[in-house]
Amino acid sequence: MPSQAEYFKNFISTLKDQKVLNDQEIEEALKYLDGIKGVFSDKFFISGYENLAWFICKKFMVQRLKEFIKQNTEMLVQDKGARFYFVQALLEKPGITDPERKELILIAPEIYQTYLLGRFFR
Secondary structure (H helix, E strand, C coil): CCCHHHHHHHHHHHHHHCCCCCHHHHHHHCHHHCHHHHHHHHCCHHHHHHHHHHHHHHHCCHHHHHHHHHHCHHHHCCCHHHHHHHHHHHCCCCCCCHHHHHHHHHHCCHHHHHHHHHHHCC
């Protein structure tokens, strides 16, 4: 089973391969954690996932977020203890409506849906 560091490294590679973020954008997203090197040296993987998601939210409209989640559902459940926070952070997109947020939750990995519905729709 891969380590959290390997999972994070693979996640970054996927974001770059899919042209979701480039190297410069990844460093920008992680700058408050001292970049990729800081994430790895301090083992701030959950914070790294959250910061990447918040950056992606600024870059993409809701439709593109839907496409990303649908395309990567399987990847989003790997290292689920940490990647859950990535998905949750996507749902914190400023300006998103409740119906849009609910739609994103319902296409998110099933294992996250109950908690996310409770978190955003109590």
